[in-house]
Amino acid sequence: MFFIMGISQKKKRLDYAQMAICANCGRLSQVEVYMVYQYFMFFFIPLFKWGKQYFAVSNCCHSAVELPREIGSRIERGESVTLDASILSGGIQAKACDSCGFQTVEDFDYCPKCGAKLR
Ligand SMILES: [Zn+2]
Numbered sequence: 351m352f353f354i355m356g357i358s359q360k361k362k363r364l365d366y367a368q369m370a371i372c373a374n375c376g377r378l379s380q381v382e383v384y385m386v387y388q389y390f391m392f393f394f395i396p397l398f399k400w401g402k403q404y405f406a407v408s409n410c411c412h413s414a415v416e417l418p419r420e421i422g423s424r425i426e427r428g429e430s431v432t433l434d435a436s437i438l439s440g441g442i443q444a445k446a447c448d449s450c451g452f453q454t455v456e457d458f459d460y461c462p463k464c465g466a467k468l469r
C-alpha cells in the first residue's frame with residue numbers, strides 16, 4: 351500500500367471490509383477502503399491537491415481503485431455499501447517514476463518525489 355500513501359499525505363483507513371474478487375488478480379480477497387486527503391507537494395511543483403479521495407485496496411495484490419466520491423463518503427458515514435465488480439474494476443494503474451521508482455496512483459504529470467516527468 352506504499353504507493354497510496356505517497357510522501358506525507360494523510361491516509362485513514364475507514365471502518366470497512368468486504369470480500370470481493372480482485373479485479374486485478376482474480377483472487378477472492380478482502381477489500382479495504384482508505385481515505386486520502388490533503389496532499390503534500392513539493393513547493394516547486396505546482397500540483398496541490400486538496401480534498402478527500404477514497405480508494406479501495408485489495409489485500410491480495412494491493413491493487414488500488416479510486417472510488418467515486420459519493421460512494422466513499424457513504425462508507426465514511428458508516429453506511430453499508432457494496433462495492434461491486436464494476437466499481438472495483440475501475441482500476442487505476444499505478445504509475446512508476448523512471449528515475450526514482452516512486453509509485454503513485456494519482457494522475458500526476460511529474461513525479462512528486464523527484465520532479466521527473468512521468469510517462
Ligand atoms: Zn489482487
Ligand SMILES: [Zn+2]
Binds near residue numbers: 449463
Ligand atoms: Zn521520481
